[in-house]
Structure formats: C-alpha cells, structure tokens
Amino acid sequence: MIIENVEAYWLRCPIEDVKQHRSDYGLLTHFDMALIVVTTEEGLQGFGEAKAAVGSSGVCASIVSCVEQELKPVLIGQDAKNITRIWEQLYSGSRDHYALARGRKFPILGRRGLTISAISGVDMALWDLKGKSLDVPVVELLGGACREQMPAYASGGWADVDGIGEQLSGYVSKGFDGVKMRVGVMDSTVAKSVARVKAAREVLGPDIKIMADAHGTYSVPEAKQFCRGVEDFDLYWFEEPISPDNPMGTAEVRASTSIPIAAGESEYTCFDVRDLINHRAIDVIQPDAAIIGGISEAMRVGHLAQAWQLELAPHCWGSAFSFMAGVTVAFASPSATVIEFSLGGNPMIYELINEKMEVEKGMIKAPGSTGLGVTPNWDFVKEYTQRV
Template sequence: MEITEIRAVPLSDPVPEEKRHRTDLGTKVKTDATLVFVETDEGHTGVGAALGHPPTVESIVEGSLAPALVGEDPTYTGRLWEKLYSGSRAEPSLERGYSQPRWDRRGYTLEAISGVDIALWDVTGKAFDQPVYKLLGAVRDDIRAYASGGWATGEGAADELRGYVDRGFDAVKMRAVGHEEFSVENTLERVGIAREGIGDDVDLMVDAHGSLDVPTAIRLARRMEAYDLTWFEEPISPDDHPGLAEVRDATEIPIATGESEFTRFDFRSLFDHGALDVAQPDVARCGGITESRRVATMASARNVKFAPHAWGSGALFAASLHLAMSTPNCPILEVPQAYMPLLDDLYEEEFDIRDGRVYAPDRPGLGFTVREDFAERFEYVEGPEYEF
C-alpha cells in the first residue's frame, strides 16, 4: 500500500453570541481546526486533525510534508514520523540512532506533523481492520470522563457544574477565571461555591490557562487546598518549567500541564524539573499519536499520570480517545462542554459517552466517518478564536 495524496482542509466553527463564554483568554467567538486527509492506492483514507492557524497549517502540510510521504507505506507510522521531524536528515538519524530534527521543529510545523500522524494511524487501522487503540495495545474499552467547562460566576458556578453531575459525570473542571476579572478572592469564592454545589464525592479540577505568575499561583493554590482539588491545571506560563516546579513544591494540590508543549523533549524538561503530576499533551499539537505515546511512557516511568488535552475538533477527540484506551497510566479523559459542533457534528457517528464514561468504537481506524458536507458546514473564517 502506498500514499497517493495528502491534503489539508481549514475549518471554522463560529459560536453564536448567546453561547459564548469568557475566560482569561478572552471571549470565545469560534473554534478553528485543520483536517488532514491521507489517501492510499488501496482506497483507504485516513483523517487527522491539527491545531494552529489553519491556512498556515494547510500550507505546511501540502507544501512541505506531503511531498516527503507520497509513495511511502502509511503503516510505517514510526518511520514516517521521523522522516517528517528530521526532514532531509531522516535516514542518517535512523541509522545513527539519535534525533537530528529539522530547524522548524516546533509551532505550526509540529502541529501539521501531528495532523498527518493521526491520519496515518487512521489509515493503518483501516488497513488492518482494527481500531487504533487495539493496534496500540488495548488497556480498556471504556474510561472515566470529566466534564470540562466551568465559566460561570457566583451561584452560576454551582449550577453549571451541578448540571454536569446531573448528566452522570463524577469529575468536573472549572476555569480559574470566569466572566469577571481575575483575583484570588474571586476565584476562591467561585471554587467554594462550586464545591458546595457538587458535594464532596465529585472530583473538582481548576484550570488557570497559564495566566498567573508564580507568587500568585502559590498563594491561590495554598488557599484552594481546603476544597480538595484533584488537580490545578496550568497555573503559570508553560515557558517557565522551573517556576512550575516551585508551585508544585509549595502546594498539596497535584499539578497538571502539557497542552502547550511540543514533543517528548519538551516533556522531558517538565519531568526533569519535577514540575507536574499529570501530563496533558494535546495529540494535535504534541506530535500526533506516535509522539503522545512516547510522552505517556516517559510519564509512566516516573509515576506521572497521563490525561490528554482533548479540546477541539471531533478528529482530535477521536484520536485522544484511542490514546486513553491504550495508555495504562491514563485514568480519565476530558470531555468538553462548550458549544462546539466541530466536535459533536463532524462525524456521521456519535461519540458514545454515557454515565460519565467514554466508550471506544469497535470500527477500524479511529472509527468515525466525516460527514460529506463538512467543508461547507464548517467553512473557514479568518480571524482570531478569542476576542479580548
């Protein structure tokens, strides 16, 4: 089997004004994604997803990555990942046994590689007539889920999170900043209201999106300890691994991070600094399924849990689902609660999410079929995803 074509399609999913939420990132006005399609001479088509600015990712996929892979066997996922990551030095890298990456090895390039890699795994599963998670080494076929939302302020925080619990979730995540301006007191009030609203038996996580400095994060974390949090996510900038270790050392709350990182090498820095308790790579940014598995293994060797960041398109969520089903140190999977048809309506089939658990599909590959009208339904619209 050979790859005959690789193409990318930029997509957007505008959010109606009445369904928008606001955090420290600003007001969410749309969701963007790039779908990557890998075609083969045997009629199999793989579909992947990439984060990043869609027209830029499209250009990288079709102008830089696709020419390197046409004619290759798509089931050699490991080899092809190294070929994309190392570029012209792929063969010397493989022969000598150490990485010799291309100069543009982060950012949009890595996000584009991620989309291609996911699509290659989808093709491989279809070629072998097996779900991807079974090819990866199945650990389970269903997993506990947590509802990821929590933007409301005041009493609304309790109502919002309790609504997730009423739908069957026994773990929920809220944002450190809702509609109001951030302050330690505002956040503590919201977290306290949320904890009272959901009770003591539901796991509660808080996500700061990397928006705090080290002293503020430490002060907030220490005071949030009273609310028995499962983790404090991205308390400070992802660029400051030593600072994140300071925060972790200063609190009893486990620290989760990783959605902004690229490759196992970035995660090695987090591990070396002792900066996290839960590794959260995003499969559409970190390097696809191939690289995310490596991160999970590195985490396992350090008794660090793995919980992929699964916020985005349906293809991103599908890939995250298969990672979760094949990773021993993954105890839980994120299920976004925002208005996001690009996640919920991209495929003909629905995700099987029941009673606070996500169930794996039994169909080959990622197990889902992109709707025929997807490009028209989610036509790309230029502009930022957040307005501040």
C-alpha cells in the same frame, strides 16, 4: 498502502450565541481546526487533526500551507504503514537519512510549533489508515485497551461566583462525577477565583472531583496564593497554573502545595514533557495529540508517565478527530484513568462527523470501530472550509 495524496482543510465554524463563553481568551465565537486527509492509491483515506491553538479558535492557514507545501512532497509515494519511519523523516527533514542511520534525531528548525502540529495531523491520519487497512481500532495496534471503559470529566466552568455551582451541577446531572472549571486572570483577582472554587465545592459536595484550570495565566506568587486559598476544597488537580514558558516556576508552585499540578497541553514533543518531568514540575501529564506530534508522540509521553508513575490525562479539547486520538491513547496507556469531555460550544465534535459522540452515565467505552472510528461529514467540511 502507497500514499497518493495529502490534503489539508482549515475549518472555521461559528458557535451558537447561547453556547458561547468568555474566558481569558475573550469571547469564543467560533471553532477552528485543520482537517488532514491522507489518501492511498487504493482510495483508502485516513483522517487527522492539526491545531493552531490549544483553545477553540486559531488561524490554521499556516498549517494548511505546511502540510501541502512541505510535508506532502515527502509523503507522496511512501508506504503509509511505516508510521514511525515517516515520523522520523518529517521531524528530521533533509537529514532524515542521518537520523535513520545513526538512531538519533537531526531535527528541522521547526522542531516546535505549528510544524509539529502539522506532523500531528498527518501522524493521526496514518494511524487511522492503518487501523482501517487491518479492520481494527487503532487502540488494538497500540497494544489493546487497558480498561473496558473509563470515566469522563466534564470540561467547562466559566460562570461567576453566583452561577458556578449551578453550572457545574448541570454537568453532574448528565452523569459526570468529575468537572473542570476555569480560573485565573479571567477573574481579575486570585481572591475571586478562590471564591468561585469555594462556591463550587459547597454546591457539589465532597464526592465530585473538581479540577481547576488557569490556562497558564497566574504569576508564580499568584499561583501559590491560589493554592493556599483552595487547599481545603480538595481539588483533583490544578492545571497550567503559570505560563508553559516557565517550567521551573511551575516546579516552584508544585513544591509549595499538596494539590497535584497538571500541564502539558501546550507542549510539543516528548522532549518538552521530559523537561517538565526533570524539573519535577508536574503530577499529571496532558499531551494534545493534535499538537504534541500525533498519536505516536502522545504514546511516547504515555510511556514517560508510566516510567515516572505520573497520571496521564490527554488534552481532548478539539474536534472529534483529536478527541478520539486522545481517547485511544488514554485507553492504551496504563497511567490514564480519566478522559476530558468538552461541554463548551463545540460543533466540531458533533456536526463535523457522521458518527454520534456518546458518553453514557459519565463513562466512555473503549474504542471499537475500525481506525479512529470517526469520518468527516463532507457537507460540513465544504460549508466551513476557509480559503487559504
């Protein structure tokens, strides 16, 4: 499986007015992603996703440039089956021969940030290629699915205190028994966030899982205040309470409450996650396969979760490609028990691909199609590709 070509496309698609939402990121009017395509000499193609932002929108021009100008020359002529070796080469750059000879990393200067996002998309595409070449789902290459199906939780929840109960109840009516809502500076005060969580619990009752996500926007004192305010409302987890730049602060928040703390979607490589664990900052690890370093690195994070007996909950807010990568990692990991499913306006999870994305009665079945199981709608790609 010799690599003949590597391409990257920055896609930007508008979100319908009725499906737009406002959070601490502002009004989200469009969705961005970088589609990575790796083609072999036989014409077989693998597809992956790289992201310039954890949320819906972000300029992907630099990712396209990185893939086509920096990574592509290294990849052309390589055997696509050697996924681990290629990852090490891309991460160590011109010193890759030292890394492979001595068994440790000699990382490039861009060992964090958008370069790792670009590597993520390539890695995802290589796993997709390998699955297709062997006519098996990628999850089979990772050891097989630990479960036949897994529950999904509906990720959304931006409504105000008067509407949050109805909004989340709408998710539950679709079959989900877990929901995630946004809190933090978007509410202007901690008290308003607490009131919204209280309103949600009163409407949903005691049996629905509620997760709260602050997008890293609280200070440490604010996060502690929020935890005290919602202590009686049985949150399943409190996600990214403070800035990911402050792992010791996250650990301080965790030590102050019995509410499980989740984080990891903003981290690059398993080394960042290792540091969170060493700080005793988290209970739930949330790698994003389009950011962390691809399926390869997300699985390494899964191994950390298993070793430390933490919950793994991949961040699946992206296009259908990173979603399926996260689903694949979740099914291959004993530590994962629930999967995120976006209920925000997201054309990249429905219109970008030829296949239909389905959740049945709040459950997702183990991947059964070859590769990652999704392929791009090239008409959509052509219409929404941005010039770089």
